[in-house]
Amino acid sequence: MAKTAYRKPKKKVHVFDIVNYIVFILIGLLVLVPIWKVVVDSFNAVGVYQFRLWPEDFTLDGYKTIIHTQRLYRPFINSVITTVLGTFLGLLLSTLGGYVLIQFDMPGRNFFAYFLLFTMIFSGGMIPEYLVMKQLHLVNSMWILVVKHGMNVYNLVLMRNFFEGIPASLFEAAEIDGCSPMGIFFKIVLPLSKAALASIGLMFAVTVWNDYSTVKIYITNPDQVNFQYQLRNMIMDGDTPTTQYSVSQNTLFYAAIVCAILPFMALYPFLQKYFVKGVNIGAVKE
Structure with missing residues (x-):
């Protein structure tokens, strides 16, 4: 007689868990986005104030200036x-x-x-x-x-x-x-x-x-x-x-x-x- 394969019960997805994940992801982004902006702008030679995901003109002169001050x-x-x-x-x-x-x-x-x-x-x-x-x-x-x-x-x-x-x-x-x-x-x-x-x-x-x-x-x-x-x-x-x-x-x-x-x-x-x-x-x- 063939044995019946054991199947794990499917875990139910609750609305509370979904909302909880979304809320904490948003909180994490609220914390990380300003830090990321500061880091990106510290490597950006363009001094115009705007949000960028990556430096438009990469430079290390800001850090070199601080080191030599x-x-x-x-x-x-x-x-x-x-x-x-x-x-x-x-x-x-x-x-x-x-x-x-x-x-x-x-x-x-x-x-x-x-x-x-x-x-x-x-x-x-x-x-x-x-x-x-x-x-x-x-x-x-x-x-x-x-x-x-x-x-x-x-x-x-x-x-x-x-x-x-x-x-x-x-x-x-x-x-x-x-x-x-x-x-x-x-x-x-x-x-x-x-x-x-x-x-x-x-x-x-x-x-x-x-x-x-x-x-x-x-x-x-x-x-x-x-x-x-x-x-x-x-x-x-x-x-x-x-x-x-x-x-x-x-x-x-x-x-x-x-x-x-x-x-x-x-x-x-x-x-x-x-x-x-x-x-x-x-x-x-x-």
Whole structure:
């Protein structure tokens, strides 16, 4: 007797799935089209403002001009230094603060937790903040970018939630073996928190790298400004640098925008899986 071939049941196509795909495709296009326009115009020697899928007259003079503009060198180095140190300080305070807040037997734990959450809703304002930074001698110094973004309560809460997801049996086993609280932190908590460290570290890095408003308010010394602020001045003031390359103003500005976002565009694909995993685990509790 011949065996009847097994056929998989056909999957029904729901209207909701179709609409969902269309909506997300449109959202993706809304995000990608402006980026693609900026990239195309950065390679286009024609300075007329219009949308093109490909460069009409391909050129690299915009990027060559930025590379040979010496006044961008110091701000770029300042941005790299402040981004690295700001990310390190932010991760240090967020991990230590999150680890402290999961110590359920610590006196005053709830008070400190609510006190930190209070600062997410209310702040002193710009003038009190300026006076504090002035007392700390951080006005007119690039180190203000490191200190100002060193503590982010939202990232601290995410890190605390991530730590709470670590099985309590690991902490108990380490205590039985005679491990100190800081030993548990360095030998157990941090090695298990690579996803959270990558995702939150990326948040700190993007925040410090893209911050030009703080520089605009607190810094007047041109040697202390960062890369974003210098590029902003070039774009907003129409201050085109003089070099050996003949390039239109629009081409140069779009090339500057690409250079500003290029480091994280290259870094994000390598951290994407950690970013998604870290945020989901830190924000969703079972």
